[in-house]
Amino acid sequence: MNFLLSLEQKMLQDAVERAARDVCPLQELHRHVDHADLTLRKRAWETLAAMEVAGLCVDEAHGGSGYDLVDAALVTEVLGYNAVPSAFLGHTLAVLAIQASQDEGLKQTWLPGLAKGELVGTVALREPDKGWYPDDWSMRPEAGRLSGAKSFVLDAGEADCIIVGLADGQLGLVEGRTGGVQCTPLDGVDRTRALFDVVFAGAQVHPLPAAKDAGTRLADAASVLIAADAFGGGRRAVDMAVEYANQREQFGVKIGQFQALKHQLANMATRMEMSRGLYWYAAYAFDHRPLERGHAASLAKAHVTEQFLQVARDAVEAHGGIGFTWDYHIHVWLKRAMFDWAWNGDPKFHRERYARLSDWQ
Amino acid sequence: MDLNYSPQYEEFRLEVREFLAENWARPAGLDRDARAAVEKAFRNKAIQAGYLYRNVPREYGGSGQEPDVLRAQIIREEFRQARAPVELHQNGVQLLVPTLLEHGQPWQKEAFIPKTIAGEYFWAQGYSEPGSGSDLASVRTRGEIVGDEWVINGQKIWSTGAQYCQYMFALIRTEPDKPKHEGISYLLIDLRQPGISVRPLKQITGRAEFCEVFFNDARTPSNWIVGQRGEGWKVSRSTLKFERSYIGGAERSTELFARLMELCRSARIDGEPALRNPAVRQRVAEISGALAAQRYSSYRQISMAANSEDAGIVNLMFKVFSTDIGQDIAKLARDLIQESFLLAPPDESNWRHAGFERWNNQFMGSLGLAIAGGTSNIQRNIIAERGLGLGREKKAGGEKA
Numbered sequence: 191m192n193f194l195l196s197l198e199q200k201m202l203q204d205a206v207e208r209a210a211r212d213v214c215p216l217q218e219l220h221r222h223v224d225h226a227d228l229t230l231r232k233r234a235w236e237t238l239a240a241m242e243v244a245g246l247c248v249d250e251a252h253g254g255s256g257y258d259l260v261d262a263a264l265v266t267e268v269l270g271y272n273a274v275p276s277a278f279l280g281h282t283l284a285v286l287a288i289q290a291s292q293d294e295g296l297k298q299t300w301l302p303g304l305a306k307g308e309l310v311g312t313v314a315l316r317e318p319d320k321g322w323y324p325d326d327w328s329m330r331p332e333a334g335r336l337s338g339a340k341s342f343v344l345d346a347g348e349a350d351c352i353i354v355g356l357a358d359g360q361l362g363l364v365e366g367r368t369g370g371v372q373c374t375p376l377d378g379v380d381r382t383r384a385l386f387d388v389v390f391a392g393a394q395v396h397p398l399p400a401a402k403d404a405g406t407r408l409a410d411a412a413s414v415l416i417a418a419d420a421f422g423g424g425r426r427a428v429d430m431a432v433e434y435a436n437q438r439e440q441f442g443v444k445i446g447q448f449q450a451l452k453h454q455l456a457n458m459a460t461r462m463e464m465s466r467g468l469y470w471y472a473a474y475a476f477d478h479r480p481l482e483r484g485h486a487a488s489l490a491k492a493h494v495t496e497q498f499l500q501v502a503r504d505a506v507e508a509h510g511g512i513g514f515t516w517d518y519h520i521h522v523w524l525k526r527a528m529f530d531w532a533w534n535g536d537p538k539f540h541r542e543r544y545a546r547l548s549d550w551q
Numbered sequence: 552m553d554l555n556y557s558p559q560y561e562e563f564r565l566e567v568r569e570f571l572a573e574n575w576a577r578p579a580g581l582d583r584d585a586r587a588a589v590e591k592a593f594r595n596k597a598i599q600a601g602y603l604y605r606n607v608p609r610e611y612g613g614s615g616q617e618p619d620v621l622r623a624q625i626i627r628e629e630f631r632q633a634r635a636p637v638e639l640h641q642n643g644v645q646l647l648v649p650t651l652l653e654h655g656q657p658w659q660k661e662a663f664i665p666k667t668i669a670g671e672y673f674w675a676q677g678y679s680e681p682g683s684g685s686d687l688a689s690v691r692t693r694g695e696i697v698g699d700e701w702v703i704n705g706q707k708i709w710s711t712g713a714q715y716c717q718y719m720f721a722l723i724r725t726e727p728d729k730p731k732h733e734g735i736s737y738l739l740i741d742l743r744q745p746g747i748s749v750r751p752l753k754q755i756t757g758r759a760e761f762c763e764v765f766f767n768d769a770r771t772p773s774n775w776i777v778g779q780r781g782e783g784w785k786v787s788r789s790t791l792k793f794e795r796s797y798i799g800g801a802e803r804s805t806e807l808f809a810r811l812m813e814l815c816r817s818a819r820i821d822g823e824p825a826l827r828n829p830a831v832r833q834r835v836a837e838i839s840g841a842l843a844a845q846r847y848s849s850y851r852q853i854s855m856a857a858n859s860e861d862a863g864i865v866n867l868m869f870k871v872f873s874t875d876i877g878q879d880i881a882k883l884a885r886d887l888i889q890e891s892f893l894l895a896p897p898d899e900s901n902w903r904h905a906g907f908e909r910w911n912n913q914f915m916g917s918l919g920l921a922i923a924g925g926t927s928n929i930q931r932n933i934i935a936e937r938g939l940g941l942g943r944e945k946k947a948g949g950e951k952a
Contacts, residue, residue, distance in 0.1 A: 191553070191554060191555070191556045191557075191560065191621050191624070191850075191853070191854065191857075192552065192553050192554075192854050192857075192858075193552060193554060193847070193850040193851045193853075193854040194552065194851065194854045194855065194858065194860075195552065196552070199552075260552060432939050432940070432941065435941060436940070436941065436942070443942075444941075444942050446935075446941035446942055447941065447942045447943065447944045448944065449932065449944055452931065452932060452935035452936070452941055452944075453928065453931045453932075453935070455935055455939055455941065456871075456931035456932075456934035456935045456938070456939070457871075457931065459864065459868075459934060459938065459939055460868045460871055460872055460934065463848075463864060463865050463868060464841075464844045464845060464848050464865070464868060464872050465844055466847075466848065466851070467844060467846070467847025467848040467849075467850060467851050468840070468843055468844045468847055470552065470847065470851070471843070471847040471850075474552055474554065478554075486843075489836070489839060489840050489843055490840075492836070492837075492840055493837075493840030493841065493843075493844060537837075538833060541832065541833050541836035541837060541840075542829070542832060542833070542836070544836045544839065545832040545835070545836050548839075550815075550826045550827075550832060550835070551824065551826065551827065
């Protein structure tokens with residue numbers, strides 16, 4: 191019984207934290223958010239690739255580090271803390287899907303490049319006006335070709351391969367940026383993530399032969415990583431609010447001395463800190479307790495993203511007027527919280543799923 | 552990260568299970584006294600086996616085991632599973648014994664710990680006063696040395712079960728000229744004397760779990776003091792720390808949640824079990840999320856303790872967090888019991904025959920947790936100041952609390 195990070199995991203988080211601070215200071219983040227300047231995104235990805243983080247979950251036989259989902263979640267937490275715009279989330283999910291397939295040829299073709307970060311992957315799960323999980327996937331390949339639409343796909347415009355959710359919870363791989371794949375960028379509320387609507391028009395698709403629940407497993411992985419991101423982002427929102435309360439003076443004293451604000455900050459810190467174990471456990475269950483995987487993923491996704499959204503709102507409020515300006519940076523995390531809340535299923539969806547999985551009659 | 556126990560601990564778990572299988576069967580059809588005797592005999596065996604009162608040395612009636620949070624956790628889990636008697640839920644056991652172990656003189660430990668553990672001595676807590684709640688260090692109940700005795704005058708309040716207790720551990724102002732934190736002593740007092748009157752305090756639920764205790768030239772021997780004169784505040788800190796972590800444990804929330812699930816299955820909405828109602832499912836799942844957050848945070852806390860690491864700020868958060876869970880459960884139960892909400896909660900004598908109005912006891916009782924052992928609002932100050940490093944507010948009179 192040891193529910194703690196290993197030294198190696200702590201070092202991984204520290205290394206990514208240092209790199210994230212270096213590559214993504216606030217002024218760079220502003221440039222990215224204000225001007226849709228993609229320099230930061232590109233540099234961030236190069237940095238992660240150079241640290242071998244792009245191949246974190248690729249097995250060693252295919253040129254990666256062979257880590258578990260929990261390690262990817264720990265990295266996601268740090269990227270969320272620093273609001274680093276990067277392809278890591280979709281990429282890692284694509285890697286997990288290919289890694290879990292039984293098609294050795296496909297693995298040989300894709301994994302080494304994905305591991306190096308030379309190739310970028312993503313996942314396309316939700317269909318327009320439908321849900322995110324496999325029950326709502328309806329696309330069926332015909333004679334190796336795929337037609338239909340997916341919405342709110344991360345990074346589709348730059349992806350070399352897109353893992354597509356198919357009918358019956360199966361998965362297929364479509365090569366990105368080729369004929370038959372049209373990606374339309376969306377004006378997303380969160381400018382640190384690039385969202386696209388994707389239309390497949392007779393695109394060539396390779397089925398990913400895998401276990402029956404491959405699609406659900408992939409969606410659960412997405413939920414765990416989003417929960418991790420939300421934990422990191424929420425932690426940052428608390429840190430920023432506390433820091434501000436220790437600087438800003440009104441009535442001749444630091445505003446952090448006022449009990450009303452203290453209580454708000456204490457509640458925010460409590461909401462977030464108590465969420466840590468929940469996302470850890472969801473990642474742990476994904477790796478080690480398959481029977482609890484879905485329960486834990488949905489519970490964590492619902493709870494932690496909801497805490498992040500509330501804490502981000504509270505953090506804006508705690509900053510007063512400056513927090514309401516575009517020029518100040520707290521809104522970046524508020525919008526990431528909005529993304530985390532809605533992407534891959536909102537808390538309502540995940541709570542009902544938890545109730546169903548728990549067999550509440 | 553590995554939530555499995557190592558083979559050595561799994562072996563220990565089997566040993567505990569075997570012990571329970573051999574020594575514990577829930578007594579059926581016994582009256583109260585007979586049941587108490589069975590439980591007492593079981594506890595003695597469990598102490599002999601090293602499972603209860605692990606931190607209390609054998610010479611004082613405990614089982615004197617090396618500290619090992621994982622073994623302690625396994626014992627808790629297995630005893631709970633078997634619904635076997637655990638350590639007594641009595642303030643003397645939970646609050647005084649650890650204090651005496653840390654600060655008591657050898658004769659005090661010998662005189663008080665074994666009988667307290669054996670359930671022969673019951674202790675009331677004498678901390679709060681009508682004028683000293685959150686500002687506990689302002690206590691005014693006076694103690695003066697006259698000959699070889701303390702003579703005590705004043706009043707305590709919120710003393711749990713004092714009407715059934717023989718003794719009290721109390722914070723008494725003995726050095727009135729010193730600054731407030733340095734003028735308090737930690738005294739032990741025999742409640743069965745003419746100078747003391749105990750009056751049960753009826754609380755909002757209708758029950759009387761607490762008492763007011765009045766001191767009118769009450770007396771206690773001069774050496775019934777724990778620590779030195781004026782050190783009572785410091786001495787009591789170990790007690791209060793213990794009380795807060797005790798209230799914040801995940802077991803209580805888990806038990807309460809199990810009762811909520813029973814209610815969700817038996818209460819009806821539109822002729823169906825409430826648990827099938829979509830809105831109810833949302834709220835139960837929301838509470839499940841908070842409960843799981845608490846449980847896994849406690850796994851981490853236990854793991855850190857096992858590694859002698861300080862879990863830090865999270866230790867300060869358990870009480871507020873679990874209190875909030877209790878209140879969310881209370882609100883959901885309120886919505887499910889419908890018109891039973893109009894009925895008075897039953898007292899213990901007709902509890903078994905009562906209906907959903909039983910939940911009114913929890914509805915009101917959950918407020919008590921936000922107040923007892925330090926209010927949630929004071930706890931939020933502590934989180935903000937000690938945990939987040941925010942500055943202290945100037946208190947009236949320029950004093951920093």
